[in-house]
Amino acid sequence: MQWKRVKFIVIMVMVNLFIFILMCRQSGQDKNGRQKIIVPSKPFWTKLSPVDAYWNRQQQILDFHNNPNWSVNRSSTDLPEWLAQTSVSSNTCDQNIKVTTQVKEYNVLPDRFKDFLLHMHCRSYPIVVDQLDICKEPPFLLLAIKSQIPHFDRRQAIRQSWGQAGVLANRTIVTVFLLGMSSSWDFHPDLSDSLRDEIGRHPDIIQWDFRDSFFNLTVKEVLFLEWIQSRCQGAQFIFKGDDDVFVNTYLILDFLNGLSEDKAKSLFVGDVINDAGPHRDKKVKYFIPESLYVGKYPPYAGGGGYLYSGSVAAHLYEVSRLVPLYPIDDVYTGMCLRKAGLGPEKHKGFKTFDIEEKYRTNPCAYKSLILVHPRTPQQMIEIWGWLRRSDLNCQ
Structure with missing residues (x-):
């Protein structure tokens, strides 16, 4: 009796599974048996929203203007103000005064940042x-x-x-x-x-x-x-x-x-x-x-x-x-x-943060290294002399 009950449950599960698969297949077709076109509920290209950080925003603007999927069939009047803005032409290296109002807390930044931001658009120098x-x-x-x-x-x-x-x-x-x-x-x-x-x-x-x-x-x-x-x-x-x-x-x-x-x-x-x-x-x-x-x-x-x-x-x-x-x-x-x-x-041959001090005067330490930083002019000449020695044995 117990075996018959188990057999009945298994059969019912298989029947329900078959009905579920059949319904799924039919849901993807129209009345004529053709496959339905599934329309996404959300747009693939999401709406761009600005960030406060000036560099990140400039990257967004460049990405937008160099991405045809975003810029197609749009005019400058369709764009939000922040996205429509363009930098001063890179053909001129005049100061871009606009950054003084576009960068948050510009006036309290160190001078080196102000100088960088004012000329950030310039890539062409004689x-x-x-x-x-x-x-x-x-x-x-x-x-x-x-x-x-x-x-x-x-x-x-x-x-x-x-x-x-x-x-x-x-x-x-x-x-x-x-x-x-x-x-x-x-x-x-x-x-x-x-x-x-x-x-x-x-x-x-x-x-x-x-x-x-x-x-x-x-x-x-x-x-x-x-x-x-x-x-x-x-x-x-x-x-x-x-x-x-x-x-x-x-x-x-x-x-x-x-x-x-x-x-x-x-x-x-x-x-x-x-x-x-x-x-x-x-x-x-x-x-x-x-x-x-x-x-x-x-x-x-x-x-x-x-x-x-x-x-x-x-x-x-x-x-x-x-x-x-x-x-x-x-x-x-x-x-x-x-x-x-x-x-x-x-x-591993690039040591931009130097090597252990105990190895710095060992000629063999430099045989397996491509770069070591920092070294003085005198040390450069000395180390080069070590590497050129024919009798240098580092076995």
Whole structure:
């Protein structure tokens, strides 16, 4: 009797399941047996609402105007005021006075932020020193070093050590130093005569007519990406770094020679920082107010130095025009990578926060490292001498 009851329950469950499936199939058809068109209850493109942070809003505006799904069949009169606004043309570098009312608490921001915001729209500055033929023979590796006019000793130490241009391990290397202009506002002495003499002796200086400040390193970044496309497009790989790092150029070449073709094309490696966000402490060098930016940063490589392919450089140049300038250059590069659908890869050979003190005077510690930061000009020359020793045994 118990078995018959179980059998009956099983049969009823199967019948109900069959009826449910049949009803589901019929609900997707009209009376003529054709499939019904299911209309979404909500629009796919949601209505954009502004955020208070100025950078985020500028990114929203750029995204909107570069997304045909949002902008099709719309006129400027259809748009909300905040979305219809456009920045001052990037063809002029006049101050954008509008930001003084568009940025919350603008008047209490430090001067460096005010200067950045007033000129944030400007991406085009005259080049005052160029090297037209420096990449006439496309190099395997382009070393691009961010420097400033007063840093004569750093540039010379790099030329005498890891940044020597020419042929190394059967690979062609070209070195350039990226400079802006010193400003009396930053209390720099006039060193124009000394720089002119250096340029006469070393044809490796690229200089643009913009204020060379910490927040303008992003300007230097976009100008350099443009310079690559016009002057050194044939470079297979680019190392870009600061003038206070030591780089094991031998190891870079070994690393690049061992890459597969696909890996080489999409290369972007460095000391990658994940899950970071803006510092809100005003005493920190990297302080960013909430009125400028909200949210987390994308993964990015520390600005002490990173290595990438010529193909990635071209992608970065294209997407950089779709990303508003940001005051921290390495974060900005991470933003551009994300916009290009790429990401930086962490490499353990990049030590942008130095190595343990007990290893700093050990020549063998530098054999397996691509980059160490920071190092003085004297230390650069000393370490390079260690690596060139034929009797250096690090077994």
